[in-house]
Structure formats: structure tokens, C-alpha cells
Amino acid sequence: MQTSLDDLALLLGEVALFRDLPSTAIADIARSTEVVSLPKCRIVYAAGDHPRALYHVMSGHLKVSVSSPDGDEKVIEILSPRDVFGVAELFDDAPCVSAVETVTPVVLMAIGREGVLRAIEHDPGLSRRMLGAMARRQTSIERDIAAECFQSGTAKVVATLLRLAGSEVAGGESVVLELAIPKHVLAARLGFTPETLSRIFRELSDAGMIHVHGKQVTLTTAFIRCYAGMDAHAQRMERPAGHQTQRSSAQWFDRADGASRTGLVQRI
Numbered sequence: 724m725q726t727s728l729d730d731l732a733l734l735l736g737e738v739a740l741f742r743d744l745p746s747t748a749i750a751d752i753a754r755s756t757e758v759v760s761l762p763k764c765r766i767v768y769a770a771g772d773h774p775r776a777l778y779h780v781m782s783g784h785l786k787v788s789v790s791s792p793d794g795d796e797k798v799i800e801i802l803s804p805r806d807v808f809g810v811a812e813l814f815d816d817a818p819c820v821s822a823v824e825t826v827t828p829v830v831l832m833a834i835g836r837e838g839v840l841r842a843i844e845h846d847p848g849l850s851r852r853m854l855g856a857m858a859r860r861q862t863s864i865e866r867d868i869a870a871e872c873f874q875s876g877t878a879k880v881v882a883t884l885l886r887l888a889g890s891e892v893a894g895g896e897s898v899v900l901e902l903a904i905p906k907h908v909l910a911a912r913l914g915f916t917p918e919t920l921s922r923i924f925r926e927l928s929d930a931g932m933i934h935v936h937g938k939q940v941t942l943t944t945a946f947i948r949c950y951a952g953m954d955a956h957a958q959r960m961e962r963p964a965g966h967q968t969q970r971s972s973a974q975w976f977d978r979a980d981g982a983s984r985t986g987l988v989q990r991i
Contacts, residue, residue: 726758734758734832738779740807740852741842748842755835760828767823767831768809774819776833777809783829784904786912787821798911799867801826801904810856813839826908871914879913880923881950884933888942892951895944902938 726734731753735741741749758781761767767785768774780802787800787808799821802808812819813836843850870879888898902909910920924940927933932946 728753731756731758731832734781735834738807738832739805740849740856743848744842744846748845752834752838752842755838757833759831759833761825761831763825763827763829765825765829767825768819769822770820771818773816774809774812775836777807777813777836777839778823779832779834780804780806780808781830781832783825783827785823785825785829786908787823788911789821796911797914798908799864801908801912807856810853811860826904876913876915876919877923877926880920880927883909883913884940884942884946885950892942892947895947895951897944897947898942900940900942902940 728750732746732749735749735752735756736744741752744752761783767778770790782804785802785808786798787802788796788798790796802823808823839849843853870882874882884900885892887900891898906920907917910917913920915923924933924935927946928935932943932949934941934943
């Protein structure tokens with residue numbers, strides 16, 4: 724995708740990592756930057772590759788995954804708009820362990836390694852921000868490992884819904900989330916089969932905690948009262964309150980539960 728240097732500089736100035744850089748440094752980075760438009764199911768880089776850029780997600784979603792020699796895949800991260808990835812890889816010549824693949828159509832800024840390294844030489848603050856980005860990713864990975872070890876399946880789903888809703892749960896009213904990624908990718912991210920994710924959503928729906936309508940998931944006021952503000956330890960429950968043992972044959976993403984159209988809509 725052809726983008727002028729002036730436009731690239733404006734775009735780079737909106738990226739948190741580069742926001743405080745002087746205009747001369749931004750212009751230099753822009754010369755090693757390009758905007759890339761990719762369809763879904765396109766590999767950005769594979770395990771074993773040596774990426775020569777870091778990437779800023781402008782739109783769309785990607786998955787970061789690792790695979791076994793037998794082809795089993797584990798999704799370890801979902802990347803969303805405004806996320807940056809490939810930071811640590813700029814400083815290590817070892818091949819990548821994980822792969823990054825688009826799960827929806829995506830627009831990325833690919834920011835060349837040499838331009839970033841030159842900017843670091845002129846502004847040590849950039850290296851501190853990059854270290855902060857890597858530290859936050861490390862903390863996220865450790866949190867996920869703890870969840871794998873200690874949280875039930877339902878608790879993982881509840882924690883994910885709360886995280887996606889963000890600060891909107893503080894209002895105490897229902898929040899509508901719009902699922903922008905395929906359900907099998909979300910299931911893989913949580914370490915489930917799609918069928919397990921469907922069952923957990925159905926149990927939460929039967930308990931009145933959520934309503935599901937197509938790709939929209941409404942967190943009800945009951946959900947917010949029950950779970951908002953709870954920490955990871957308090958979310959270790961096996962079943963939602965009021966769980967019904969009866970099973971519905973309908974898949975959660977096909978249900979027409981009359982989900983509320985009110986409240987704020989968050990895309991995930």
C-alpha cells in the first residue's frame with residue numbers, strides 16, 4: 724500500500740512508542756516504514772523466521788501461536804488494533820518460536836528494524852518505552868500461565884469478558900461486546916475446544932449472566948454485579964450461580980436470546 728512519507732510520519736506520531744519522539748526522528752523512521760494490507764489467514768511471520776520489523780496493528784485481528792511437531796496449535800495471544808508486536812524480536816537474532824497470522828483482514832504498519840535502532844540511539848526514552856512494552860507482555864504471559872494452572876474454564880471465560888469490557892463495567896449497567904474474531908480462535912486462545920466454549924457460554928446464558936445474539940454477547944447487570952471487581956482468585960468457580968443442568972442443542976453463536984441492544988458496544 725503506497726503511503727506518502729508525510730502521512731507515515733503522522734501515523735507514526737499516533738503510535739504510543741513513538742509519540743514523544745522529535746519530528747526529525749519520526750521522519751527518519753517513516754523512511755523505513757510501510758503500510759501493509761493483508762487478507763485473513765495470511766502469515767506475517769512463521770516460527771523459525773527472523774523478522775526485520777516491528778508491527779503496529781491499525782485495523783483487524785491477528786493470532787500469535789506456537790505449534791508442536793505433530794501440528795497441534797496453541798494460540799498464546801490475540802492482537803487487536805493499536806497493539807504492537809515484534810518488539811523483542813528486534814533485539815535478538817534467534818529465530819522466532821511463535822508465528823503470527825491474520826484472523827481477519829488486517830492493516831499493519833511495518834516499521835523497519837534499522838529505523839527503530841537509529842531512533843533509539845537519538846532518544847533513550849524510546850528504549851525505555853520498548854522495555855515497558857516487553858515487560859507488560861511478560862506480565863500478561865505469566866498471568867495466562869497462572870490462569871491455565873488455577874482457573875476453571877468458566878472463570879477463564881468470565882475473566883476474558885471482564886477484560887474485554889474494560890472500564891465500562893464500572894457503570895453497573897449491561898455492556899454489549901461484539902465478537903470480531905472467529906469463535907474457534909477465541910476458544911483456542913483460552914485453551915478450549917469450540918464445543919467447550921459453546922457449553923460455557925450456554926451455561927452463563929442459562930444462568931442469566933449473559934445474552935448471546937449472533938456475534939453480540941451482552942453482559943447483563945447480574946453478571947456485572949456478580950463478577951465486576953473480582954480478582955483472579957475470586958473468579959475460580961466451576962459453574963455460574965443458578966446453573967441449569969439442562970442442555971440446549973443450539974450453538975451459542977446461533978442463539979437468538981433477545982440480547983439487549985442497549986449499552987455500549989465493544990468490538991473484540
